[in-house]
Amino acid sequence: MPTVATKNGGPVDIMATLHHGLLVDPTNSSEVADALLKILTNGETWDEMSRNGARPRPPRAAWVGR
Numbered sequence: 001m002p003t004v005a006t007k008n009g010g011p012v013d014i015m016a017t018l019h020h021g022l023l024v025d026p027t028n029s030s031e032v033a034d035a036l037l038k039i040l041t042n043g044e045t046w047d048e049m050s051r052n053g054a055r056p057r058p059p060r061a062a063w064v065g066r
Contacts (some may be wrong), residue, residue: 002049004035020053 003021005011015023022035039045 001053002039002046003053004032004039018052018055020049 001020003015005015005021005023006026007023008026012023015021022039024031024035026032039049
């Protein structure tokens with residue numbers, strides 16, 4: 001499922017690996033709204049992020065610490 005997550009902490013590493021969403025500054029409501037609208041109103045973006053999130057990937061240990 002396409003995701004909007006914060007630019008802080010774990011989501012940065014997860015998104016860099018999975019490419020299934022957008023990272024935003026959680027204190028910037030405009031940035032959060034824009035990211036949500038981009039995912040929800042652009043079919044190509046939704047489809048691409050959905051495919052990326054559903055792809056098989058290596059076990060967690062293979063990408064921890066990158």
